Amino acid sequence: MENSNHTSIREFILVGFSQDLPACIVLFALFLIISVLTILGNSYLIVGVIISPQLHTPMYYFLCHLSVLDLGYSLSTVPKLLFDIFFKKRRISAIGCLLQMNVSLFLGGTECLLLAVMAYDRYVAICLPLHYPTIMSRRVCRCITIIMWSGSFLISTVPMMIKPLVFCKENTLNHFACEILALLEVACGDLSFYKITMVVACTFALLSPFILIVVSYICITISILKIQSVGGRSKAFSTCASHLTVVLMFYGTTMTMYMGQAKSFAPYLKYIALIYAVFTPVLNPLIYSLRNNEVKGAFRKILTRVSHP
Numbered sequence: 001m002e003n004s005n006h007t008s009i010r011e012f013i014l015v016g017f018s019q020d021l022p023a024c025i026v027l028f029a030l031f032l033i034i035s036v037l038t039i040l041g042n043s044y045l046i047v048g049v050i051i052s053p054q055l056h057t058p059m060y061y062f063l064c065h066l067s068v069l070d071l072g073y074s075l076s077t078v079p080k081l082l083f084d085i086f087f088k089k090r091r092i093s094a095i096g097c098l099l100q101m102n103v104s105l106f107l108g109g110t111e112c113l114l115l116a117v118m119a120y121d122r123y124v125a126i127c128l129p130l131h132y133p134t135i136m137s138r139r140v141c142r143c144i145t146i147i148m149w150s151g152s153f154l155i156s157t158v159p160m161m162i163k164p165l166v167f168c169k170e171n172t173l174n175h176f177a178c179e180i181l182a183l184l185e186v187a188c189g190d191l192s193f194y195k196i197t198m199v200v201a202c203t204f205a206l207l208s209p210f211i212l213i214v215v216s217y218i219c220i221t222i223s224i225l226k227i228q229s230v231g232g233r234s235k236a237f238s239t240c241a242s243h244l245t246v247v248l249m250f251y252g253t254t255m256t257m258y259m260g261q262a263k264s265f266a267p268y269l270k271y272i273a274l275i276y277a278v279f280t281p282v283l284n285p286l287i288y289s290l291r292n293n294e295v296k297g298a299f300r301k302i303l304t305r306v307s308h309p
Helices: 002-006 021-051 058-084 094-127 129-135 138-162 180-186 192-225 230-258 269-290 293-307
Strands: 011-014 090-093
Touching: 011 094, 021 058, 021 269, 058 094, 058 138, 058 269, 090 094, 094 129, 094 138, 094 180, 094 192, 094 230, 138 192, 180 192, 192 230, 230 269
Parallel strands: none
Antiparallel strands: 011 090
16 A cells, blocks of 8 residues: 555556558457457357257356356457557556456466366366266366356455555556556566565466366376277367367467566567467357367257247
């Protein structure tokens, strides 16, 4: 609270991307299409899982949460990005910037944990199929969900709310959004609290889930290789392919961003952030829809109901 008296910055200027008009038009069209597809794809997946009885399983329950997270993450970033594209000075209030940062941290941390939970779900389904209904019961899934969402909020958002960042010098962020790494570059005072918090958050919400995913897939691979029939192995691998694709995209970029980060924020990191903040949310429903026969079957039934009421 005492630091708040030293805060003189009321707004930030986001550098974003090119100021060239033709490039701005192309970027606006690209991001607008991606935004519409993200909303439609994830909404369709959420509705499909909710209204299709055959998708009322733990796997699709968590997939529904993934779509909710992708929608939230996209909506916290892309609308502002679209609004700013044609402005020379892309302004955002200090309060709005901190809010966007906290929402992104919360949703990003939750998605890291969720992808680990989905990997564990696939491990139980393939390695312990007889115990799957007991281990992944509805009650267990609800408990996991509560722990996942509340854990991410406590570790990634609460510390930033208890001790907000203070700004009193540079107000230009070389980014298209209020990423915490970019904000730390222009923050004042002793930043050791925030750096320790980031290390703890990355360990809890990024590194630990990633290790769990790796261990789960090692066990899954060993179990699949023990299956005698080629068809059985192919079917088992196909149930994991969509999730593994999403994991590689999301963890590849976030770990590069937060764990391969140098002492100062490098300008190229905003392009890496673009992958997990803008492109991953639109690709997730597409990946799960194209590679999953159950999802495609549910969508066909929904379309049949809509066209033949």
